[in-house]
Amino acid sequence: MQRLRVRYAKRGRLRFTSHRDISRAVERAVRRAGIPVAYSAGFSPHPKISYAGAAPTGVASEAEYLEIGVTTPCDPEQVRFGLDESLPPGLDVLDVVEAGPGGLADRLEVSDWEVRLPGADRELAEVAAEKFLAAGTVEVERLTKKGMRRFDAREAVLGLTVSEGTDRTAAQVHGQPCVILRMVVRHMTPAVRPDDVLTGLRLVADFAPPVPPEVTRLAQGPLDARTGALADPLDLDRDNTRGGEAGPASEHVAG
Amino acid sequence: MPVESIFHRLEALLPKVQKPIQYVGGELNSTVKDWDSADVRWALMYPDAYEVGLPNQGVAILYEILNELPATLAERTYAVWPDLEALMRAEGVPQFTVDAHRPVRAFDVLGVSFSTELGYTNLLTALDLAGIPLEAVRRGEDDPIVIAGGHAAFNPEPIADFIDAAVLGDGEQISIAITEVIREWKAEGRPGGRDELLMRLAESGGVYVPKFYDVDYHPDGRIKRVAPNRAEVPWRVHKHTVMDLDEWPYPKKPLVPLAETVHERFSVEIFRGCTRGCRFCQAGMITRPVRERSITTIGAMVENGVKESGFNEVGLLSLSSADHSEIGDIAKGLADRYEGTNTSLSLPSTRVDAFNIDLANEFSRNGRRSGLTFAPEGGSERMRKVINKMVTEEDLIRTVTTAYSQGWRQVKLYFMCGLPTETDEDVLGIADLAKKVIKAGREATGSRDIRCTVSIGGFVPKPHTPFQWAGQADHETVDRRLKALRDALRGDKEYGRAIGYRYHDGKPSIVEGLLSRGDRRVGAVIRAVWEDGGRFDGWSEHFSYERWMAAAEKAGVDVDWYTTREREENEVLPWDHLDAGLDREWLWQDWQEAISGGEVEDCRWTPCYDCGVCPTMGTEIQIGPTGRKLLPLTVV
Structure with a gap:
């Protein structure tokens, strides 16, 4: 069975889709596109589509990944086009490769997050980021399905920088000025999410943005041991099957 | 005047609400048109949550048909949950359509499809959030015409104060006809304002405009007469029937939601x-x-x-x-x-x-082969004759046994409680039936691995049916019978474990009964319930019987009089001037046949x-x- 690895984006208003919403939409799109998806055996057969670490509801992403098992070999570029055509605008298919050896989930070691904070104070944000990075551990609490959990939000954060820009919600032509945080966060258990880092900033420096943040995952993938940069997780598959060109890991298209 | 999207204002609220995806639109096959490309614009509402409203066929069909018309656009709007409602009120965000997030008040028409009366309070929320006056008579030239449709619109009297018009029956052709009347009236420069438009619609006899009809009452509260108060308006308003469904093969472009809905x-x-x-x-x-x-x-x-x-x-x-x-x-x-x-x-x-x-x-x-559902509706042969559900016990057992022996493991049986002439024995008959079903199924399959679920709901007499004159059973009677049935099923050692039991308690049926057969005086109850916070009455977690009863008392409305009272043949019913085509004498005769157990x-x-x-x-x-x-x- 051929397996295809798909990178897709969740943009604009479709960032409000939950993981379950996306999986229903993808199943339907696969059917509409006529992709010969494989089904599991048994009483209620399910299409063989698996997802790696989905971004939370309300968080946009330029780098979500899924894997489709197909019964007959498909051209990845045709699948990319067909699947993208069949998904609603805002769920956009960016890249499809034939899977090589090795699991995809294992390669998704780190995420690069962008957090836009309209109306926040840049200086306060910088002070908070410095204090956060200077701290050895920053214990935060979050309500999970298993109840309130307490964990360290500091260790997972490999990088945290502050800059400025505008917010860019779907319907606005001119965005408001906002503070932009970039966070490079290692995937750990329990997962440290951008909102946990924000909680950490509040705890260490009383930094609290006035309105809900706009969060986008820009990239996820393995960390290059030599350069410390984020690499495209599909490059390994590309090297293996085609030796073809590498896709830019942090290509960023505004929704 | 361009109408702007309110999406950027809504977007700021979405991170704070449950299931935000239901408010963003963007469904596959949804349509967004340029505001200025159309001169007649419809907002179509299903007055319940998106997850219930999106799969509704009526709204989906009209949405497509209207958007296919030249110079016409249609967008959809649904009831927002109380969490978003509170935020919208705090931030001044109006009721919006999910297609282009335009404010509902900017449209020419707000068409609302009522499958059930329990959506009435949600209509009021939507009107209020939209900034449209609740009472039709207080609406001005800038407000949309509010038109009710759907099955509940066959007696729109309880919401007569809140709607401008109602349409009975199939919507395909009449929605186009209404569009053309509006288009012409707007092209002429809106002569005579809102009232003339309503008059043009009412004159045809195909659109009911409540304010063109006066209701007089007898001193004892019964209706004396419903009569048009303008010469041009016909005495009766008729329903619409599409005669060739092959000519109307909708939906052609089915809406595919991102959010999870009740029918996928x-x-x-x-x-x-x-x-x-x-x-x-x-x-x-x-x-x-x-x-x-x-x-x-x-x-x-x-x-x-x-x-x-x-x-x-x-x-x-x-x-x-x-x-x-x-x-x-x-x-x-x-x-x-x-x-x-x-x-x-x-x-x-x-x-x-x-x-x-x-x-x-x-x-x-x-x-x-997981489950099959059958609806005998009545527990005893006598009861089934009364309701004209011609199924003998023999038929039922033979059918269900066949299902079991062909590999179906689970059979669901639907019944009603509180039917006219019903006795405790009729309801207990359901337990006997269910046991016989399991017994026969075990014999036929040689297996104990079969199940049967009894699902039972309260009967509500509805307008335009032979039971429109019937006294509704009070909720104490219904609850007592449901409990007796439960005991009879659970207490059975041999079969009890193989029989599931699902029921709804009797109180919501009384409110549904009040709204189904209510007249214009019931409108005050709906309004009082809404003002007291009543929303989403079809949802048990939001429904409050006490709130409805308190509101009825405040409005001076005797709930029993509307629900449990049996009507006389010659009493004027609130919907008698609305013509579903059924001959009133035939309905009465069929009601008499029912009481004597005659079948049709x-x-x-x-x-x-x-x-x-x-x-x-x-x-x-x-x-x-x-x-x-x-x-x-x-x-x-």
Whole structure:
């Protein structure tokens, strides 16, 4: 069975889709596109589509990944086009490769997050980021399905920088000025999410943005041991099957 | 004047609410048109949560038809949950459409589809959030015309104060006709304002404008007379009937939601109307006559719908789907076409006979034989005669046994409690029936691994049915019988564990009864409930019986008088001036027959019994067979 690895984006208003919403939409799109998806055996057969670490509801992403098992070999570029055509605008298919050896989930070691904070104070944000990075551990609490959990939000954060820009919600032509945080966060258990880092900033420096943040995952993938940069997780598959060109890991298209 | 999207204001609120995806639109096959490209603009509302409203066929069909018209646009709006409502109020965000997030007040028409009366409070929330005055008479030139449709609109009197107009029956053609009347009136420069537009609509006799009718009452509270207060307006308003469903093969572009909804499937209405004559069934009375879609149109609609939507389930809808004259060929043809594709077919509405199991078998060739549902409705033979549900105990047991022996493990049986003339024994008869079903099933299969679920709801007398005169059972009686039935089922050592029991308590039925057969005086109750925070009355977690009773008392409305009181033959009913085509004398005669246990046959196969619909409405029964078959689909 051929397996295809798909990178897709969740943009604009479709960032409000939950993981379950996306999986229903993808199943339907696969059917509409006529992709010969494989089904599991048994009483209620399910299409063989698996997802790696989905971004939370309300968080946009330029780098979500899924894997489709197909019964007959498909051209990845045709699948990319067909699947993208069949998904609603805002769920956009960016890249499809034939899977090589090795699991995809294992390669998704780190995420690069962008957090836009309209109306926040840049200086306060910088002070908070410095204090956060200077701290050895920053214990935060979050309500999970298993109840309130307490964990360290500091260790997972490999990088945290502050800059400025505008917010860019779907319907606005001119965005408001906002503070932009970039966070490079290692995937750990329990997962440290951008909102946990924000909680950490509040705890260490009383930094609290006035309105809900706009969060986008820009990239996820393995960390290059030599350069410390984020690499495209599909490059390994590309090297293996085609030796073809590498896709830019942090290509960023505004929704 | 350009109308701007409110989305950026809504977007800031979405991170704070449950399931924000339901408010963002962007569904596959949804339509967004330029505001200025249209001169007639409809906002279509289903007055319940998105998850219930999106799959609604009525709204989906009108949405498509109106958007196909030149210079016309239609967008959809749904009830927002209380969490978002509170934020919208705090931030001044108005009721919006999900398509282009335009404020509802900017549209020419707000069309609201009421499948049930329990959406009335949600209408008020939407109007209020939209900034449209609740009372129709206080609306100005900038407010949309608010039109109610759907089955509940066959008695819109309880919401007469809040709507400008109501439309009875099939919406396809009348919504286009209304659009053209509005277009002409706007092109002429809106002569005479809002009132003239309403007058132009009312004159035709096809649109009911409540304020052009006055209601007089007797000193004892009964209605004395409902009469037009303008000469041009007809005494009675008639329902609309689409006569050739093959000419209206909608939905063509099914809406595919991102959010999870109650029906995740592509649905095709295989026929409209039903003449089985079940006396409790309002749908069966007001949608006559039977009009079938042909097997070839059904096949084409399914093929197109599956392709356009990507849904993996197809529902063949109607009031009694197994009654289609060519259902056997439809079932076989579709099962052949979709065998091995992981596309499942379902027939939601079924009757009790062996033929039904053949159909179900056809639809479950992949081997999934989980559950079958039958609706005997009444627990005793006598009761079933009263409601004209002609199923004998023998039929039922034979049918269910056949199902079990063909591999079906679970059978669900639907019943009602509180039917006219019902006694405790009639309801307890359900327990006996369920036990006999399990006993026969065990004997037939030699297995104890079979189950039966009894599902029972409270009966509510509805307008335009033979039971429109009946006294509704009070909730104490219903609850007592439901509890006795539960005890009889649970207490049984031999069969109790094989029988599931699902029921709804009797109080919500009383409120539904008040709203179903209410008159204009009930409007004050709806308003008081809404002002007290009443929302989403169809949801048990939001519904409050006490709130309704307190509001009724405040408004001076005697709930018993509207619900448990039996009406006399000559009493003027609030909906008598609204014509569903049914001959009032026939309805009364059928009510009398019911009390004496007389049965009526289905007029599709026996001579006409003069219910009145066909001659009054200029319609006729339209059924096959056409003799055609579905050909295999060519492989793509």
